Amino acid sequence: MIVGHYDTVHPIGALPYVAEGNKLRGPGVYDMKSGLISAIWAIKAYQDLGIDPGKKIVCVFNGDEETGSKDSTDIIKENVKDAKAALVTEPCVANGNLKTGRKGNMKFTVTIHGKAAHAGNAHQDGINALEEMAHEILFIQKLTNYEAGTTVNVGVAKGGTKVNVVPDTAVFNVDCRFKSMTERQRVIDAIHNLETVVPGATREVEFIDGKLPMEETEGNMALFAIAKASGEKLGIQFTSQFVGGGSDGNTISAMGIPTLDGLGASGDHAHSPEEYILIDELIPRMALLASMIPNI
Numbered sequence: 678m679i680v681g682h683y684d685t686v687h688p689i690g691a692l693p694y695v696a697e698g699n700k701l702r703g704p705g706v707y708d709m710k711s712g713l714i715s716a717i718w719a720i721k722a723y724q725d726l727g728i729d730p731g732k733k734i735v736c737v738f739n740g741d742e743e744t745g746s747k748d749s750t751d752i753i754k755e756n757v758k759d760a761k762a763a764l765v766t767e768p769c770v771a772n773g774n775l776k777t778g779r780k781g782n783m784k785f786t787v788t789i790h791g792k793a794a795h796a797g798n799a800h801q802d803g804i805n806a807l808e809e810m811a812h813e814i815l816f817i818q819k820l821t822n823y824e825a826g827t828t829v830n831v832g833v834a835k836g837g838t839k840v841n842v843v844p845d846t847a848v849f850n851v852d853c854r855f856k857s858m859t860e861r862q863r864v865i866d867a868i869h870n871l872e873t874v875v876p877g878a879t880r881e882v883e884f885i886d887g888k889l890p891m892e893e894t895e896g897n898m899a900l901f902a903i904a905k906a907s908g909e910k911l912g913i914q915f916t917s918q919f920v921g922g923g924s925d926g927n928t929i930s931a932m933g934i935p936t937l938d939g940l941g942a943s944g945d946h947a948h949s950p951e952e953y954i955l956i957d958e959l960i961p962r963m964a965l966l967a968s969m970i971p972n973i
Protein backbone atom coordinates (compact mmCIF):
# COMPACT_ATOMS: atom_id res chain seq x y z
CA MET A 678 0.00 0.00 0.00
CA ILE A 679 1.17 3.51 -0.81
CA VAL A 680 0.00 6.09 1.72
CA GLY A 681 -0.13 9.87 1.50
CA HIS A 682 -2.14 12.97 2.30
CA TYR A 683 -3.27 15.86 0.13
CA ASP A 684 -4.10 18.40 2.85
CA THR A 685 -1.50 20.99 3.91
CA VAL A 686 -1.14 23.31 6.89
CA HIS A 687 -1.29 26.38 4.62
CA PRO A 688 -4.61 28.19 4.15
CA ILE A 689 -5.86 28.42 0.56
CA GLY A 690 -4.18 31.32 -1.25
CA ALA A 691 -1.57 31.91 1.48
CA LEU A 692 1.44 31.07 -0.69
CA PRO A 693 2.27 31.48 -4.37
CA TYR A 694 3.45 28.58 -6.54
CA VAL A 695 6.80 29.57 -8.04
CA ALA A 696 9.88 27.96 -9.56
CA GLU A 697 13.22 29.60 -8.69
CA GLY A 698 16.17 27.82 -10.27
CA ASN A 699 16.21 24.28 -8.89
CA LYS A 700 13.64 25.06 -6.17
CA LEU A 701 9.91 24.75 -6.57
CA ARG A 702 7.93 26.58 -3.89
CA GLY A 703 4.26 26.36 -3.02
CA PRO A 704 1.77 25.35 -0.33
CA GLY A 705 2.37 21.69 0.56
CA VAL A 706 4.78 21.16 -2.31
CA TYR A 707 7.21 19.25 -0.02
CA ASP A 708 4.68 17.97 2.57
CA MET A 709 3.44 16.27 0.52
CA LYS A 710 1.78 16.98 -2.81
CA SER A 711 4.98 16.00 -4.64
CA GLY A 712 4.80 12.65 -2.81
CA LEU A 713 1.37 11.99 -4.32
CA ILE A 714 2.79 12.69 -7.77
CA SER A 715 5.67 10.30 -7.03
CA ALA A 716 3.19 7.56 -6.12
CA ILE A 717 1.03 8.06 -9.21
CA TRP A 718 3.96 8.33 -11.64
CA ALA A 719 5.72 5.30 -10.14
CA ILE A 720 2.61 3.24 -10.94
CA LYS A 721 2.21 4.95 -14.31
CA ALA A 722 5.78 3.93 -15.19
CA TYR A 723 4.80 0.28 -14.79
CA GLN A 724 1.74 0.79 -16.98
CA ASP A 725 3.53 2.77 -19.70
CA LEU A 726 6.51 0.40 -19.88
CA GLY A 727 4.27 -2.67 -19.78
CA ILE A 728 6.11 -4.09 -16.77
CA ASP A 729 4.28 -6.19 -14.17
CA PRO A 730 5.41 -5.10 -10.68
CA GLY A 731 4.39 -8.56 -9.46
CA LYS A 732 1.91 -7.35 -6.89
CA LYS A 733 -1.27 -5.40 -6.33
CA ILE A 734 -0.65 -1.79 -5.36
CA VAL A 735 -3.30 0.09 -3.38
CA CYS A 736 -3.04 3.83 -2.80
CA VAL A 737 -4.79 5.52 0.11
CA PHE A 738 -4.61 9.31 0.09
CA ASN A 739 -6.37 11.19 2.88
CA GLY A 740 -7.29 14.82 3.41
CA ASP A 741 -7.07 15.16 7.20
CA GLU A 742 -3.54 14.03 8.11
CA GLU A 743 -2.34 17.42 9.28
CA THR A 744 -5.15 17.57 11.84
CA GLY A 745 -4.59 14.03 13.14
CA SER A 746 -6.33 11.77 10.55
CA LYS A 747 -9.44 11.65 12.73
CA ASP A 748 -11.83 10.60 9.97
CA SER A 749 -9.42 8.62 7.81
CA THR A 750 -7.60 6.39 10.33
CA ASP A 751 -10.25 3.64 10.16
CA ILE A 752 -10.17 3.70 6.35
CA ILE A 753 -6.37 3.45 6.35
CA LYS A 754 -6.44 0.56 8.84
CA GLU A 755 -9.11 -1.31 6.87
CA ASN A 756 -7.18 -1.01 3.58
CA VAL A 757 -3.74 -1.77 4.99
CA LYS A 758 -4.59 -4.72 7.23
CA ASP A 759 -3.68 -7.38 4.62
CA ALA A 760 -0.80 -5.42 3.06
CA LYS A 761 2.67 -6.89 2.91
CA ALA A 762 4.19 -3.44 3.33
CA ALA A 763 3.28 0.23 3.53
CA LEU A 764 5.27 2.87 1.64
CA VAL A 765 4.60 6.39 2.87
CA THR A 766 5.45 9.11 0.35
CA GLU A 767 5.87 11.84 2.93
CA PRO A 768 9.00 13.85 2.02
CA CYS A 769 12.43 12.49 2.90
CA VAL A 770 14.43 14.25 5.62
CA ALA A 771 16.09 17.47 4.37
CA ASN A 772 19.41 15.58 4.27
CA GLY A 773 17.85 12.96 1.96
CA ASN A 774 17.42 10.23 4.58
CA LEU A 775 14.39 7.92 4.70
CA LYS A 776 12.26 7.66 7.84
CA THR A 777 12.34 4.25 9.55
CA GLY A 778 10.97 5.46 12.89
CA ARG A 779 8.81 8.26 14.21
CA LYS A 780 8.05 9.28 17.77
CA GLY A 781 4.64 8.77 19.31
CA ASN A 782 2.91 11.39 21.43
CA MET A 783 0.32 11.74 24.18
CA LYS A 784 -0.97 14.35 26.61
CA PHE A 785 -2.22 14.47 30.18
CA THR A 786 -4.29 16.95 32.16
CA VAL A 787 -3.73 16.66 35.90
CA THR A 788 -6.22 18.30 38.29
CA ILE A 789 -5.30 18.67 41.95
CA HIS A 790 -7.86 19.25 44.66
CA GLY A 791 -6.95 20.81 48.00
CA LYS A 792 -8.98 22.82 50.50
CA ALA A 793 -9.53 26.57 50.53
CA ALA A 794 -8.87 28.51 53.76
CA HIS A 795 -8.08 32.07 54.89
CA ALA A 796 -4.34 32.50 54.38
CA GLY A 797 -4.05 34.57 57.55
CA ASN A 798 -6.63 33.26 60.03
CA ALA A 799 -6.84 29.56 59.13
CA HIS A 800 -3.67 28.72 57.20
CA GLN A 801 -3.37 25.38 59.00
CA ASP A 802 -6.88 24.31 57.87
CA GLY A 803 -6.08 24.70 54.17
CA ILE A 804 -4.66 22.16 51.74
CA ASN A 805 -2.57 24.01 49.18
CA ALA A 806 -3.21 22.57 45.69
CA LEU A 807 -0.43 24.72 44.20
CA GLU A 808 2.10 23.27 46.65
CA GLU A 809 1.13 19.75 45.59
CA MET A 810 1.31 20.80 41.93
CA ALA A 811 4.83 22.15 42.41
CA HIS A 812 6.01 18.73 43.67
CA GLU A 813 4.25 16.94 40.81
CA ILE A 814 5.70 19.20 38.13
CA LEU A 815 9.25 18.58 39.37
CA PHE A 816 8.62 14.83 39.45
CA ILE A 817 6.99 14.70 36.01
CA GLN A 818 9.65 16.84 34.30
CA LYS A 819 12.25 14.30 35.50
CA LEU A 820 10.51 11.52 33.56
CA THR A 821 12.33 12.92 30.51
CA ASN A 822 15.02 10.55 29.24
CA TYR A 823 16.88 11.97 26.25
CA GLU A 824 18.88 8.77 25.73
CA ALA A 825 15.69 6.74 25.38
CA GLY A 826 14.19 9.48 23.19
CA THR A 827 11.51 10.46 25.71
CA THR A 828 10.62 14.07 26.40
CA VAL A 829 8.05 15.14 28.99
CA ASN A 830 7.00 18.78 29.09
CA VAL A 831 4.68 20.53 31.53
CA GLY A 832 3.56 23.32 29.24
CA VAL A 833 0.67 24.98 31.09
CA ALA A 834 -0.02 25.30 34.85
CA LYS A 835 -2.83 27.20 36.54
CA GLY A 836 -4.23 27.47 40.03
CA GLY A 837 -5.45 29.64 42.86
CA THR A 838 -7.75 32.65 43.01
CA LYS A 839 -6.41 35.31 45.40
CA VAL A 840 -3.05 35.67 47.09
CA ASN A 841 -4.66 35.61 50.56
CA VAL A 842 -6.56 32.35 49.96
CA VAL A 843 -5.08 28.85 50.28
CA PRO A 844 -5.76 27.51 46.74
CA ASP A 845 -8.08 24.52 46.52
CA THR A 846 -7.54 23.72 42.83
CA ALA A 847 -4.61 23.51 40.43
CA VAL A 848 -4.48 22.15 36.88
CA PHE A 849 -1.53 21.47 34.62
CA ASN A 850 -1.01 20.01 31.14
CA VAL A 851 1.71 17.62 30.06
CA ASP A 852 2.99 16.77 26.57
CA CYS A 853 5.04 13.61 26.07
CA ARG A 854 6.94 12.27 23.00
CA PHE A 855 8.52 8.82 22.96
CA LYS A 856 10.24 6.29 20.68
CA SER A 857 8.96 3.00 22.09
CA MET A 858 5.86 1.38 23.57
CA THR A 859 7.91 0.54 26.68
CA GLU A 860 8.69 4.21 27.26
CA ARG A 861 5.06 5.15 26.58
CA GLN A 862 3.90 2.75 29.31
CA ARG A 863 6.60 3.89 31.76
CA VAL A 864 5.38 7.50 31.56
CA ILE A 865 1.66 6.55 31.70
CA ASP A 866 2.25 4.45 34.84
CA ALA A 867 4.41 7.08 36.52
CA ILE A 868 1.88 9.88 35.99
CA HIS A 869 -1.13 7.78 36.98
CA ASN A 870 0.47 6.20 40.05
CA LEU A 871 2.15 9.31 41.43
CA GLU A 872 1.51 9.62 45.14
CA THR A 873 0.60 13.01 46.56
CA VAL A 874 3.10 14.76 48.82
CA VAL A 875 0.85 17.36 50.51
CA PRO A 876 -1.34 15.65 53.17
CA GLY A 877 -5.01 15.63 52.16
CA ALA A 878 -4.47 16.63 48.52
CA THR A 879 -6.17 14.48 45.88
CA ARG A 880 -5.61 14.26 42.14
CA GLU A 881 -7.28 13.20 38.89
CA VAL A 882 -5.48 12.40 35.65
CA GLU A 883 -7.07 12.79 32.23
CA PHE A 884 -5.13 10.84 29.58
CA ILE A 885 -5.34 12.15 26.01
CA ASP A 886 -3.89 9.56 23.66
CA GLY A 887 -2.03 10.59 20.51
CA LYS A 888 -0.06 8.61 17.93
CA LEU A 889 1.66 5.35 18.82
CA PRO A 890 5.38 5.31 17.99
CA MET A 891 6.65 4.01 14.66
CA GLU A 892 9.38 1.82 16.11
CA GLU A 893 12.39 0.73 14.08
CA THR A 894 11.07 -2.82 13.81
CA GLU A 895 12.78 -5.61 11.89
CA GLY A 896 10.13 -5.27 9.20
CA ASN A 897 10.72 -1.54 8.83
CA MET A 898 14.48 -2.01 8.65
CA ALA A 899 14.11 -4.83 6.07
CA LEU A 900 12.08 -2.46 3.87
CA PHE A 901 14.77 0.16 4.31
CA ALA A 902 17.40 -2.37 3.15
CA ILE A 903 15.38 -2.90 -0.05
CA ALA A 904 15.23 0.86 -0.62
CA LYS A 905 18.95 1.19 0.11
CA ALA A 906 19.80 -1.46 -2.50
CA SER A 907 17.57 0.29 -5.07
CA GLY A 908 19.18 3.63 -4.18
CA GLU A 909 22.67 2.25 -4.74
CA LYS A 910 21.73 1.08 -8.23
CA LEU A 911 20.33 4.54 -8.98
CA GLY A 912 23.27 6.37 -7.41
CA ILE A 913 21.16 8.00 -4.66
CA GLN A 914 22.84 8.28 -1.26
CA PHE A 915 20.84 8.19 1.99
CA THR A 916 20.56 6.36 5.29
CA SER A 917 17.79 5.60 7.77
CA GLN A 918 16.63 8.12 10.36
CA PHE A 919 14.35 8.20 13.41
CA VAL A 920 12.41 11.50 13.35
CA GLY A 921 10.34 13.38 15.92
CA GLY A 922 7.12 14.17 14.07
CA GLY A 923 4.36 11.63 13.43
CA SER A 924 2.51 10.56 10.27
CA ASP A 925 0.00 7.89 9.26
CA GLY A 926 3.08 5.64 9.14
CA ASN A 927 2.90 5.52 12.96
CA THR A 928 -0.59 4.00 12.90
CA ILE A 929 0.35 1.43 10.25
CA SER A 930 3.67 0.42 11.79
CA ALA A 931 1.97 -0.01 15.18
CA MET A 932 -0.31 -2.61 13.50
CA GLY A 933 2.82 -4.69 12.85
CA ILE A 934 2.96 -3.96 9.11
CA PRO A 935 6.45 -3.19 7.74
CA THR A 936 6.45 0.53 7.00
CA LEU A 937 8.94 2.83 5.31
CA ASP A 938 8.34 6.58 5.35
CA GLY A 939 10.00 9.48 3.55
CA LEU A 940 9.75 8.08 0.01
CA GLY A 941 8.53 11.40 -1.40
CA ALA A 942 10.46 14.38 -2.69
CA SER A 943 13.65 16.07 -1.44
CA GLY A 944 13.44 19.60 -0.12
CA ASP A 945 13.01 21.36 3.20
CA HIS A 946 10.97 23.62 5.50
CA ALA A 947 7.70 21.71 5.78
CA HIS A 948 4.94 23.71 7.53
CA SER A 949 6.66 27.02 6.77
CA PRO A 950 6.28 29.63 4.00
CA GLU A 951 9.85 28.67 2.94
CA GLU A 952 8.73 25.16 1.96
CA TYR A 953 10.34 23.89 -1.29
CA ILE A 954 11.32 20.79 -3.25
CA LEU A 955 14.45 20.24 -5.37
CA ILE A 956 13.37 19.86 -8.98
CA ASP A 957 16.36 17.82 -10.16
CA GLU A 958 15.84 15.21 -7.42
CA LEU A 959 12.16 14.66 -8.13
CA ILE A 960 12.57 12.04 -10.90
CA PRO A 961 15.37 10.06 -9.16
CA ARG A 962 13.24 9.84 -5.99
CA MET A 963 10.27 8.59 -8.05
CA ALA A 964 12.57 6.02 -9.62
CA LEU A 965 13.65 4.93 -6.13
CA LEU A 966 10.03 4.36 -5.10
CA ALA A 967 9.16 2.55 -8.35
CA SER A 968 12.25 0.35 -8.43
CA MET A 969 11.92 -0.96 -4.88
CA ILE A 970 8.34 -2.24 -5.33
CA PRO A 971 9.16 -5.52 -7.18
CA ASN A 972 11.68 -6.43 -4.47
CA ILE A 973 9.20 -6.29 -1.57
Ligand SMILES: [Zn+2]
Pocket residue numbers: 682708709742767924
Ligand atom coordinates in the same frame (compact mmCIF):
# COMPACT_ATOMS: atom_id res chain seq x y z
ZN1 LIG B 1 2.94 15.26 5.83
